[in-house]
Amino acid sequence: MLVDTEAGVEHFGRGVVEGVDLVVMVVDPSHEAVLLAERAKALAAQLSKDLIAILNKVDAATEPFLRRELSERGIPVLGAFGFSPEIMEANLTGNPLPAGNCQEQVDELLASLSF
Template structure:
């Protein structure tokens, strides 16, 4: 029943990693990719899939309805933890219009910012938290959540229902500092935590590894900087696992070992 959340600083490669992992895992098992990023639109293109007909936000009545429900619950004890789904929700229970399946890989959008002045993204965070908490997946099913940049979802409690946190670390000091912070937050929440180095080369990988080792941060995998990946992402083409086959397969084996 592995549910993973992928996080990291802006532009480090979260959506790229989510896509490569989903495609590699999808060769053997069923994977639902949950797009929790309220701003970016490109994940479907990376996956080579159509966006679902409807976001979960729309299926729940739209942002004003969800916000009202949140506000109404605020006065109650534990109010911010309002639930939007029933317990033991299975992948089959999700509204079909909200999931676009291509073979064994599906994608679902929590909701995107649609209008100027529409208000903060709290409703998206609450739906994400509730979905990841209630969704129960079979032994051979995976849920991989792509997140917006930064660590706000830690504060929102979005990771409550996940089994592991995968942090993407690109070769930058900002990423190292964020990984250190996120590791502490993950420990506080009693969640498995590991990082994947991305966009590294022989010049940057040793330094990045050393900085992480010094901070006792476990490196679960490495994806090199790849011209194939950057070219595909430049024009909105689908990513192919073969662009980094060996590294992605190694990472998948590591994740399976960590999560089961």
């Protein structure tokens, strides 16, 4: 089961993480997101849980930068979703995403998470 929580680390204090096998954190290209991932890793470690990251909204410049920053903090990156103008437009307008958007990337990530 995959549980999507709000951004942040509040759910660590609410016991949500206690029953999980793995914490998967989505990291956007920002310094704040890297710091949040670092904090989440520390909180997950206190609960003896592994944490991995999936990069979101990255491009050719931000992906290697984020991979390096997270690696230096001991956070493995499982995969990445590139920046998509179609997704941004749908988010801005409130419209649903087109069917199949990023489906191949999602399938690959889910397959790599199989236990």
